[in-house]
Amino acid sequence: DVKVTQSSRYLVKRTGEKVFLECVQDMDHENMFWYRQDPGLGLRLIYFSYDVKMKEKGDIPEGYSVSREKKERFSLILESASTNQTSMYLCASSPGAGVDYGYTFGSGTRLTVV
């Protein structure tokens, strides 16, 4: 019963390409998040959204943008992919409503930029 789905498990893209990573959740959650995971650095927040069409920068937003046109879908966009964006990207969601909850994570997208 997968609840947060990331469209691709593995992606290989060329430097300079525009890359779209898609995430869909079926739990009617308000909040959605994009993190990247790198060895020794843990999970670092790129962007998050607490409502449709709303977005907030996380700790490392440079080189990324996001789109949330529908409540269930949160897209991460790499405007011009670079090799230092090679990483595991994790999408997550949480209920919202002003109370902090643990996240439900997707399976991740391992992106390699060559």
Next chain:
Amino acid sequence: GENVEQHPSTLSVQEGDSAVIKCTYSDSASNYFPWYKQELGKRPQLIIDIRSNVGEKKDQRIAVTLNKTAKHFSLHITETQPEDSAVYFCAASGRGGGNKLTFGTGTQLKVEL
């Protein structure tokens, strides 16, 4: 913003022993502290969490303690088993709302037979 430090980065224990992972946080406004377990090749999964109005919480073999004054919290796993081998992440909510979590850098736990 919030800063979370996690120690140790690697931990090796014998089966049946206890394991303790410690985290410190910087933002005194943080009020929610979850712990995640990530097995190799899988997504992080929430295993236990604690809120700032509670000092300790237990769920079978795992427990979490919180010291708000010192701004640190710890994960305790008793009677470790090989299936406990994984990477564990702590996290803390900061001010600003939106359920934003700042994660620690992770602890690789290995339970040896």
